[in-house]
Amino acid sequence: MPVLNDEVPDEGDYDASRRRGEFDNITPDDFIRGSGHGNPPGWMDSSEIDHVRREMPIVYVEIVPVRTDEFGRIDQVGTLLRVGDDSSIERTLITGRVLFHESLREAVARNISKDLGDIALPVLPVNLQPFSVAEFFPTPGVSRYYDPRQHAVALCYVVPIAGDCKPQDETLDVEWLSPAEVTRPDFLAQMPNGHDQIIRQAIAWAE
Amino acid sequence: MPVLNDEVPDEGDYDASRRRGEFDNITPDDFIRGSGHGNPPGWMDSSEIDHVRREMPIVYVEIVPVRTDEFGRIDQVGTLLRVGDDSSIERTLITGRVLFHESLREAVARNISKDLGDIALPVLPVNLQPFSVAEFFPTPGVSRYYDPRQHAVALCYVVPIAGDCKPQDETLDVEWLSPAEVTRPDFLAQMPNGHDQIIRQAIAWAE
Amino acid sequence: MPVLNDEVPDEGDYDASRRRGEFDNITPDDFIRGSGHGNPPGWMDSSEIDHVRREMPIVYVEIVPVRTDEFGRIDQVGTLLRVGDDSSIERTLITGRVLFHESLREAVARNISKDLGDIALPVLPVNLQPFSVAEFFPTPGVSRYYDPRQHAVALCYVVPIAGDCKPQDETLDVEWLSPAEVTRPDFLAQMPNGHDQIIRQAIAWAE
Amino acid sequence: MPVLNDEVPDEGDYDASRRRGEFDNITPDDFIRGSGHGNPPGWMDSSEIDHVRREMPIVYVEIVPVRTDEFGRIDQVGTLLRVGDDSSIERTLITGRVLFHESLREAVARNISKDLGDIALPVLPVNLQPFSVAEFFPTPGVSRYYDPRQHAVALCYVVPIAGDCKPQDETLDVEWLSPAEVTRPDFLAQMPNGHDQIIRQAIAWAE
Numbered sequence: 001m002p003v004l005n006d007e008v009p010d011e012g013d014y015d016a017s018r019r020r021g022e023f024d025n026i027t028p029d030d031f032i033r034g035s036g037h038g039n040p041p042g043w044m045d046s047s048e049i050d051h052v053r054r055e056m057p058i059v060y061v062e063i064v065p066v067r068t069d070e071f072g073r074i075d076q077v078g079t080l081l082r083v084g085d086d087s088s089i090e091r092t093l094i095t096g097r098v099l100f101h102e103s104l105r106e107a108v109a110r111n112i113s114k115d116l117g118d119i120a121l122p123v124l125p126v127n128l129q130p131f132s133v134a135e136f137f138p139t140p141g142v143s144r145y146y147d148p149r150q151h152a153v154a155l156c157y158v159v160p161i162a163g164d165c166k167p168q169d170e171t172l173d174v175e176w177l178s179p180a181e182v183t184r185p186d187f188l189a190q191m192p193n194g195h196d197q198i199i200r201q202a203i204a205w206a207e
Numbered sequence: 208m209p210v211l212n213d214e215v216p217d218e219g220d221y222d223a224s225r226r227r228g229e230f231d232n233i234t235p236d237d238f239i240r241g242s243g244h245g246n247p248p249g250w251m252d253s254s255e256i257d258h259v260r261r262e263m264p265i266v267y268v269e270i271v272p273v274r275t276d277e278f279g280r281i282d283q284v285g286t287l288l289r290v291g292d293d294s295s296i297e298r299t300l301i302t303g304r305v306l307f308h309e310s311l312r313e314a315v316a317r318n319i320s321k322d323l324g325d326i327a328l329p330v331l332p333v334n335l336q337p338f339s340v341a342e343f344f345p346t347p348g349v350s351r352y353y354d355p356r357q358h359a360v361a362l363c364y365v366v367p368i369a370g371d372c373k374p375q376d377e378t379l380d381v382e383w384l385s386p387a388e389v390t391r392p393d394f395l396a397q398m399p400n401g402h403d404q405i406i407r408q409a410i411a412w413a414e
Numbered sequence: 415m416p417v418l419n420d421e422v423p424d425e426g427d428y429d430a431s432r433r434r435g436e437f438d439n440i441t442p443d444d445f446i447r448g449s450g451h452g453n454p455p456g457w458m459d460s461s462e463i464d465h466v467r468r469e470m471p472i473v474y475v476e477i478v479p480v481r482t483d484e485f486g487r488i489d490q491v492g493t494l495l496r497v498g499d500d501s502s503i504e505r506t507l508i509t510g511r512v513l514f515h516e517s518l519r520e521a522v523a524r525n526i527s528k529d530l531g532d533i534a535l536p537v538l539p540v541n542l543q544p545f546s547v548a549e550f551f552p553t554p555g556v557s558r559y560y561d562p563r564q565h566a567v568a569l570c571y572v573v574p575i576a577g578d579c580k581p582q583d584e585t586l587d588v589e590w591l592s593p594a595e596v597t598r599p600d601f602l603a604q605m606p607n608g609h610d611q612i613i614r615q616a617i618a619w620a621e
Numbered sequence: 622m623p624v625l626n627d628e629v630p631d632e633g634d635y636d637a638s639r640r641r642g643e644f645d646n647i648t649p650d651d652f653i654r655g656s657g658h659g660n661p662p663g664w665m666d667s668s669e670i671d672h673v674r675r676e677m678p679i680v681y682v683e684i685v686p687v688r689t690d691e692f693g694r695i696d697q698v699g700t701l702l703r704v705g706d707d708s709s710i711e712r713t714l715i716t717g718r719v720l721f722h723e724s725l726r727e728a729v730a731r732n733i734s735k736d737l738g739d740i741a742l743p744v745l746p747v748n749l750q751p752f753s754v755a756e757f758f759p760t761p762g763v764s765r766y767y768d769p770r771q772h773a774v775a776l777c778y779v780v781p782i783a784g785d786c787k788p789q790d791e792t793l794d795v796e797w798l799s800p801a802e803v804t805r806p807d808f809l810a811q812m813p814n815g816h817d818q819i820i821r822q823a824i825a826w827a828e
Contacts (some may be wrong), residue, residue, distance in 0.1 A: 036359055044262055052259055055251055056307050059264045059360045071726040072745025100263050100358055103342055103350070105692040123744060124693025125777050127827045128340045131621075131748070133362065135310055143310070144621070153266045153362075155340065158747050197621070204618035206748045207546075207558070207611070278519040279538025312485040330537060331486025333572050334620045338541070339828075351828070365540050404828070411825035412753075413541045414765070414818070458676055467672055469665055471680045472719050473774045514677050514772055517756055537761070545777065547749045549724055557724070565721055567680045569754065569774075 053150035054138075060154035061107045062134060063094040064202040065116065067176060068160045074206050076176040077199065078161065079191070080115060083170050090114075091190045093198060095154065104128055108157060115171045121163030130155040131205040134198055145194030158202050179203045219275050260346075260357035267361035268314045269402075270301040270340060271409040272323065274383060275367045281413050283383040284406065285368065286398070287322060290377050298397040298404060302361065311335055315364060322378045328370030337362040338412040341405055352401030386410045467564035468552075474568035476523045476548060476609075477508040478616040479530065480592060482574045488620050490590040491613065492575065494529060497504070497584050505604045507612060509568065518542055522571060529585045535577030544569040545619040548612055559608030572616050593617045631775055674771035675759075681775035682728045683755060683816075684715040686737065686822040688797060689781045695827050697797040698820065699782065700737060700812070704791050712811040714819060716775065728777060736792045742784030751776040752826040755819055766815030779823050800824045 018203055044052070052058075065078035082088040096111035098104060112122045134154040136147035145154075165174045181187060181201055188196035231338040251259070261267075262374055272285035291297040303318035305311060319329045343354035352361075372381045388394060390410055395403035458466070466472070479492035498504040510525035512518060519538055526536045548568040550561035559568075579588045595601060597617055602610035640799040665673070675681070686699035717726060717732035726745055733743045755775040757768035766775075786795045802808060804824055808819035 004760075048262075052263065054307070055255075056259065057266045057305050059266055066747065068745075068747060071724075071730060072744075072747055073726065074747060076717075098360065100261070101344060101346070101349075102264075103692075104340065104360070105694065109692060120302045124691075124779075125783060126687065126689060126695060127752070129338070130340070131336070132619075133311065133337070137308060138372075139308070142308075152732055153305065153311070155360075160744075160747060193257055201618045201621070204615045205546075205750075207262050207615070273540065275538075275540060277538075278517075278523060279521065279540055281540060297448075312487065316485060330574075331482075331484075333480065333482060333486055333488060333574060334545070336619075339826075367537075367540060408825045408828070411822045412543075414753075414822070424636050462676075466677065468721070469669075469718050470673065471723075473678045473680055485716070512774065514675070515758060515760070515763075517679075518754065518774070542751070542754045543750055544754070545750070547725065547751070551722060556722075567719065567725070567776075 007188055050149075057151045057153045059098040060095060060136075060152045061098060061104060061111060062154040062156045062198060063108060063112060064156070064158045064199060065094060065112065065120075065122070065161045065174070066158055066202075066206075072159075074179050074203070076178060077182045077203070078116075078165070078174045078176050079182065079199075080167070080171050081173045081175065083172065089172070093191075093195055104155065108159065112159065112161075114162065114168055116174060117164070117166030117168050119163045119166050120161050123160040123162055125157055125159070128155075132156040132198065132201045134142070134194060136194065143194070144197050149195065155197055156202070158206060226263075257356075264358045264360045266305040267302060267343075267359045268305060268318060269313060269361040269363045269405060270315060270319060271363070271365045271406060272276050272301060272319070272327075272368045272381070273365055273409075273413075275409065281365075281386050281410070284389045284410070285372070285381045285383050285384060286389065286406075287374070287378050288380045288382065290379065296379070298321055300398075311362065315366065319366065319368075322377055323368065323381060324371070324373030324375050326370045327368050327372050330367040330369055332364055332366070335362075337364055339363040339408045341401060343401065349400070350385075354400065361405075363405055363409070365413060386414070422618070454559050464563075471565045471567045473512040474509060474550075475512060475518060475525060476568040476570045476612060477522060477526060478613060479508060479526070479534075479536075479573045479575045479588070480572055480616075480620075488572075488593050488617070491592050491593060491596045491617070492530075492579070492588045493596065493613075494581070494585050495587045495589065497586065497599045503586070507605075507609055518569065522573065525572065526575075528582055530575065530588060531578070531580030533577045534575050534579050537574040537576055539571055539573070540598060542569075544571055546570040546612065546615045550608065557608070559613050561607065568612075570612055571614070571618060593621070647814060671770075676773045678774045680719040681716060681757075681773045682725060682732060683718060683775040683819060684701060684729060684733060684778045685777070685779045685820060686715060686733065686743075686782045686795070687779055687823075687827075695779075695800050695824070698803045698824070699737075699786070699795045699797050700794050700803065700820075701788070702794045702796065704793065710793070713792075714812075714816055725776065729780065733780065733782075735789055737782065738785070738787030738789050739796060740784045741782050743784050744781040744783055746778055746780070749776075751778055753777040753819060754824045755815060757815065764815070765818050768814065775819075777819050777823070800828070 066074045067076040067078070080092050080094065082090055082092055094111050094115045096107065096114070102110070106126070108124060109122065112120055134145045134156055135143050136145040136150070136152040136154060137143055138148055138151055140146050158199050167174055177187070182199055188199065191199065192194040273281045274283040274285070276282050287299050287301065289297055301318050301322045303314065303321070305314040312335070312393055315331060316329065319327055341352045341363055342349055342350050343352040343357070343359040343361060345355055345358060347353050374381055384394070389406055395406065398406065421424055480488045481490040481492070483489050494506050494508065496506055498503055508525050508529045510521065510528070512521040516524070519542070522538060523536065548559045548570055549557050550559040550564070550566040550568060551557055552562055552582055554560050581588055591601070596613055602613065605613065628744065687695045688697040688763070691695050701713050701715065703711055703713055715732050715736045717728065719728040723731070729745060730743065733741055755777055756764050756765045757766040757771070757773040757775060758764055759769055759772055761767050768804070788795055797806070798808070803820055812820065
């Protein structure tokens with residue numbers, strides 16, 4: 001029974017002890033085998049989530065990781081190199097779905113941890129006002145943001161990274177460049193479907 | 208075949224002519240009877256949406272309608288009196304789900320129009336940065352926001368209303384009060400589950 | 415006795431009746447001739463303000479006037495053509511000093527009225543969080559913003575204009591262009607010293 | 622020749638090496654004795670600054686120091702106990718004037734350092750959008766903010782403090798309390814003239 005990668009909490013997870021309401025006594029095992037009396041709450045197999053993706057907007061967080069100086073100014077912006085679904089190399093930001101019963105702060109921390117490793121020491125924002133809300137539509141041209149799989153509403157945050165990055169999973173590398181370098185047209189051209197616009201907005205907002 | 212009230216576009220709708228991608232040639236009839244070759248894309252019957260509500264966070268907009276003076280200061284805040292699901296009278300703000308392939312701006316305009324009528328003349332914000340993001344969980348106590356039906360992520364906006372209000376549908380009345388009056392503890396006590404907090408934040412943000 | 419143009423309230427001013435504390439019984443005449451027992455409070459002659467400009471940061475508002483559609487999206491951005499101090503034509507935004515005992519909202523309204531006329535019908539923002547704070551220094555290169563006369567801290571707002579514009583005073587014309595047009599490099603090159611950056615940030619923030 | 626306390630840079634200052642344009646070769650000695658050919662640029666004696674305070678709005682920063690948890694949520698809010706001008710004990714936030722040719726980030730860092738000491742390790746915000754702009758008028762009742770000395774425009778920031786606090790100068794103590802405690806009416810009553818409102822707004826904005 002297929003389980004979406006990021007749906008399975010694990011004992012070693014940084015937030016394994018937090019309270020999750022009805023999820024409190026669910027173990028990863030329940031997610032994989034079911035709990036005897038049906039699947040755990042919130043469980044979605046990949047065919048089901050694919051189905052829902054065509055039916056309602058999905059909540060995402062999208063994170064622009066940065067290195068800042070002692071005055072809070074952005075020194076460097078991080079972008080990720082990953083293996084895409086079609087095995088090509090693509091440049092992205094940190095992005096992920098918010099799970100059922102997961103707070104936005106937890107989703108931000110989890111997705112950073114997943115891509116940059118456990119010692120990245122992200123400095124999460126004091127307030128949750130996103131610098132931008134990016135609306136990805138499955139129809140090209142409706143907005144600057146395009147995602148063929150789904151209609152996603154992505155809350156965008158700039159998050160300073162104070163620790164060390166150890167790229168994880170599908171992330172091959174994290175490249176750190178100055179604000180001037182990441183906003184060069186030839187660099188932004190590597191980030192299609194609106195992720196270039198999110199970088200541009202993050203830099204404009206921070207300066 | 209039951210259809211959720213707000214899922215059916217109608218020829219007379221203010222935005223009937225906008226492009227909706229794969230929805231372009233769908234008529235309300237298709238929503239009600241199906242299109243012969245299955246239901247239209249995005250169609251959800253009430254049992255299905257109830258199911259999804261227990262599986263993933265749902266995107267909402269929550270709007271604080273206000274009357275402003277010539278300098279943009281809030282003169283009055285509007286709250287709605289509605290008949291709740293259990294037939295009791297409840298006080299609320301304007302709130303609604305964002306539909307598949309609907310932009311946030313369209314969702315804001317549609318939900319205002321649904322509650323306040325077609326000549327409310329809302330002044331939509333120039334930018335979509337919400338003044339707050341309210342996370343409603345189905346488990347009491349996880350956050351200040353509680354919704355027994357679902358995990359909802361509500362983007363909150365203050366929207367000045369320049370026209371006349373004609374309460375519609377389940378909305379019985381719109382009451383306009385000064386910022387000082389709506390932030391009185393006894394008034395806020397009428398708005399449980401965190402909607403009081405959204406009013407409080409809106410006033411604090413605007414002042 | 416020289417008096418700075420924008421220091422003199424006038425009976426016909428849109429806000430002539432507002433309360434100004436110790437300024438309440440001051441007439442324009444007092445500003446021009448003095449009140450017998452010395453100059454009125456807040457009075458500054460041009461040599462004095464020039465002196466203060468080299469001693470402390472001066473509070474400014476800088477306004478990006480826009481035309482919006484029914485959904486609040488920016489259709490057009492207005493820029494002003496003016497005769498500069500050296501008689502050359504320059505392209506600017508609406509910008510002005512906040513006066514003693516004047517609120518930011520009043521400064522925004524007054525400066526729009528001064529440049530665009532009395533029937534521009536600006537829609538002032540509900541909250542005063544600026545989309546950017548531009549720090550102009552008298553030393554080139556310290557920041558992106560340069561003003562040889564002074565250190566100015568400019569709170570930047572996007573303000574929709576709902577009425578008609580009648581350029582006033584030094585303003586020769588207001589040109590309305592689409593967001594795509596005003597962010598073209600050749601257009602922005604006409605707005606030196608950081609005003610180009612304010613336009614760029616306004617568009618990035620609003621999209 | 623009296624010199625305002627916070628006008629004198631010192632060799633040991635954390636930012637002694639930054640470039641200050643025309644201030645670059647000025648020493649503290651010049652401030653105190655004058656440079657032979659008149660006072661240094663930007664120099665203001667107390668009678669002069671008192672005079673300017675009645676003539677134009679003065680730029681301030683006002684900082685709400687907080688302790689945050691690993692998810693960026695506010696755990697505690699710091700308030701300062703100080704000896705006021707009339708020798709009474711008063712409760713305040715961190716607040717100070719922005720100096721000529723000083724950036725907002727430098728003013729935020731300097732004022733935190735002055736009140737909390739050199740090892741407070743403040744985490745300055747990535748962007749300078751204040752959560753509120755407080756307008757203090759010398760006339761009571763014009764706004765929620767009152768300062769008998771001046772018209773001040775204060776840009777308000779929430780700044781997490783990661784290090785240790787060693788109260789300095791006039792600051793006797795820093796008290797750390799939970800958001801629920803600092804927003805209790807009896808506590809806020811200790812912070813008159815609008816500083817209570819800034820705390821209230823900071824908490825509402827962050828939650």
